[in-house]
Amino acid sequence: MNLRYLETFLTLCEERSFTNTATRLGCAQSNVTAQIKQLENELSVRLFERMGKTVTITADGARLIPYAKKMLSLSDEMYTLSQTASRLTIGITESIATYLFGDILKEYTAHYPDTEIFLRLLTDEDYCEMLQNGEIDAAIVLDTAIRHKQIKVMGKRKENILLFASSTHDLSGKTHITAEDFTKYATLLPPLFCSYRKLFEQKLHAEGIRPKIALETASAAVIKESSLCGIGIGLLPEFAVKKELIYHLFEKINYKTDFPVYTQILIHQDKWHSKYLEQFLEIAMRHLG
Structure with a gap:
């Protein structure tokens, strides 16, 4: 059913004149008819009785x-909702969510306070599959360079990955660190699926070294707290330990982890950009360089 017909019907109920209804709606009288x-x-059903110039609503019309x-009101509500609120679901690496996302969210919500943001x-x-499925x-x-024919990289920034320890750790301040040191001193590592953990272990394995692991966790905060307690050497992106390095709670361990x-900010190449998503991507790209 065309909602415009209902609008014309209600206007005619008020005006009781095809001529006046056409004038009010800005259309030809023949269109109203x-x-x-x-x-x-x-x-x-018969909605109106037409007797000369007199227009009378029928009982069916009154019902x-x-x-x-109600139908027009619901239509207006639906349109208003589509214009004033939205929901974005963002898949995000834990360390980025904890240490980088706050500034993005602060600016975004200042522009679109009614938008609901769900972080996954x-x-x-497989986040590429999740993008393809619309999840x-x-x-x-935070990963090695993504190359996928259906995934578009909207922005990319290289991150420094650091080995760090509390300022009182035996290796803090030591100028020459060898792979063998990681068999003597415990490490605090992210999970096996983490890209930079894989690269770190590959580098050690190439030298015939298997690191001593005291803790494995997906939580960057737990790795940091455990390192502050002196349990071991942490491995995290520099942005996650930036404040602690400034205040010398942590010291960089002098072992090359370049x-x-x-x-990386990713979307499916065929993803429709609503104004909410477009603005989110623009802000995220600016904050992440």
């Missing part, structure tokens, strides 16, 4: 009024 006739045909008003923390899930609208990940790991 045709729309009312089409509505009557669809409903198989239709509250339903027509990515573990060992998430976009992804912000891994090709990037913060």
Whole structure:
């Protein structure tokens, strides 16, 4: 049913004149007549009696009024909702969510306070598949360079991956660190699926070394707290320990970890960009360089 016909019907109920209804709606009188006739045909009822210039609503027409008003009201509500609120589901790496996402969210909500943001923390899930299936609208990940024919990289920034320890650790301040040191001193590592953990272990394995692991966890905060307690050497992106390095709670461990790991903003190449998603991507790309 065409909602415009219902609007014409309600206007005619008020004006009781085809001429006045046409003037009010800004259309030709023949359009008003045709729309009312089409509505009557669809409903198989007579809505108005036309006797000369007098227009009288029928009993069937009177019964239709509250339903027509309700349908138009729901239509208005639906349109208003689509214009004022939205929901974005963002897949995100835990460390980025904890240490980088706050500034993005702060600016975004200042522009779109009614938009609901749902963060889905990515573990060992295939976020490329999640983008393809529409489970998430976009992804912000810390990984090696993504090359996927259906995934578009909207922004990419290389991250420094650091080994660090408390300022009182035996290796803090030591200028020469060898792979063998990691058999003597415990390490605190992210899970096996983590790209930079894989690269770190590959580098050690190439030298015939298997690191001593005291803790494995997906929580960057737990790795940091455990390192502060002196349990071992942590491995995290620099942005996660930036404040602690400034205040010398942590010291960098002098072992080269120049891994090709990037913060990347991803969407499916065919993803429709609503204004909410477009603005989110623009803000995220600006904050992540």
